[in-house]
Amino acid sequence: MYPNDFYYSKDHEWVKIDGDNATVGITDFAQKQLGDVVYVELPQPGAQLEFHQSLGVIESVKAVSDIYSPVSGEVIETNEGLNDSPELVNEDPHEKGWVVRIKVKDKAELEKLMSVSEYEKYLEGLEE
Amino acid sequence: MKKTRLYSAHKKEGAKFVEFFGWEMPIEYSGIIQEHMAVRRKAGLFDVSHMGEIVISGNQALDFVQYLTPNDAGRLDANKAQYSALTTPQGTFVDDLLVYYMDENTYLLVVNAANTDKDFRWIVDHQKGFDVDVLNQSDDYTQMALQGPKSPEILKPLTEIELEKMSSFGVERGAVAGVEALVSRTGYTGEDGFEIYTLAQNPEKIWDAILEEGNKYGIQPVGLGARDTLRLEARLMLYGNDIDDSTTVLEAGMRWLIKFKKGDFLGRESLLKQKEEGLGRKIVGFELLEKGIARPHYPVFIANEKISEVRSGSFSPFFQKSIGLAYLPLEYTEIGTEFAIDIRGKRIKAKVVPTPFYKREEKR
Secondary structure, three states: OOOOOOOOOOEEEEEEEEOEEEEEEOOOHHHHHOOOOEEEEEEOOOOOOOOOEEEEEEEOOOOOOEEEOOOOEEEEEOOOOOHHOOOHHHHHHOOOOEEEEEEEOOOOOOHHHEOOOOOOHHHHHHHO | OOOOHHHHHHHOOOOOEEOOOEEEEEEEEEHHHHHHHHHHHHHHHEOOOOOOEEEOOOOOOOHHHHOOOOOHHHOOOEEEEEEEEEEOOOOOOEEEEEEEEEEEEEEEEEEEEEHHHHHHHHHHHHHOOOOEEEEEEOOOOOOEEEOOOOHHHHHHHHEEOHHOOOOOOOEEEEEOOOOOEEEEOOOOOOOEEEEEEEOOOOHHHHHHHHHHHHHHHEEEEOOOHHHHHHHOOOOHHHHHHOOOOOEEEEOOOOHHHHHHHOOOOOHHHHHHHHEEEEOOOOOOOOEOOOOOOOOOOEEEEEEEEEEEEEEEEEOOOOOOEEEEEEEEEHHOOOOOOOOEEEEOOEEEEEEEOOOOOOOOOOOO
């Protein structure tokens, strides 16, 4: 279910590292909690993000939720497909439903995030 | 937390639960949008057993109901229910409710879950001088709502009640799936449908039979999430959002339910005065003209001045846009008037639109 090579945050964002860049989205757990996603407010490319700064907002029918940047760096690309098809976040949260790509400032920050096994354990704790 | 008698049926259907005023209720099963559209196009089944049921009985039951509510309960009979309200002396809402005639000395009030205890106290506090008994039967009743265009076809084979002779707000009594029930042609979705009340210990027989019969029509169990979006599209008021003890019945656009000629009732004088002097504000429906979703309590601005707040606000699954309700000064309530809503620090344009947002095509 959760890809092995991703990093995970306690706020249920995932990070996939590719060279200096990080692709960021929300996890399957998060999309299930939110329910039907109907709108994603994306940041502007070029925006500078601090670790855990709000980078955008996901709105489902019943709730609005911040997306916190799991790394610091510069926004280089956003998933424009979400403007017309926000439901991609529900349907394919770990791939087509990605939210932003960030040029990572400090890879050492990744140590603050969880591995897949740590994240799965974290979820078990939440579901109890 | 309280559970309804249908709790294990919801578990079986894979419901997600939420705490709702002390009740553990299904918020969604397959997803709010899918459930919403099932009710608009086919049918949906809701467990609404959290609603309160208060019984007023005695020689002066009718007089007392007339005193508590602005609509004319004198027009009710065993085959007719009525939408009404509990009003304060100021003409504002203690609650909104349905009134059922059980027999000439007994009336059943169906009230909001959030208000059941408050309403019960309100009613008891006002019973002095009336020969009546007041009983809170909320925990005894199971209430289900079958809603959507396919509802009559689904219910028909399960009951001997002649559904075709029931008009809107019609009431009949009889067995449904072998369980004694009261059935009314009412609901909270803007669709045709029925609400089914039973005191039986095995209400899941009705629930299961409706889902089984409805299967071929595409029925879905529906949670509180879609109940809220459905009722908002139909501009049906939600106590606590759109109406409360600071909003009058007239400001809420419900002049039609006030029967001034029936005689005295709580709030009559205030409402009459407000009717004669004119309203300062009125509730309107709006839609957003830009991207975003207006949610309850977001500030409403006219010409850079904060005027009020969004009352109900949501994404509309049927229209695929953001809709809501707000109170505006009377001079800004014309259809087409533009104003702004503050969404996370940004002023987003909104426009007053006609309501109900959604109106079904009448077939009956």
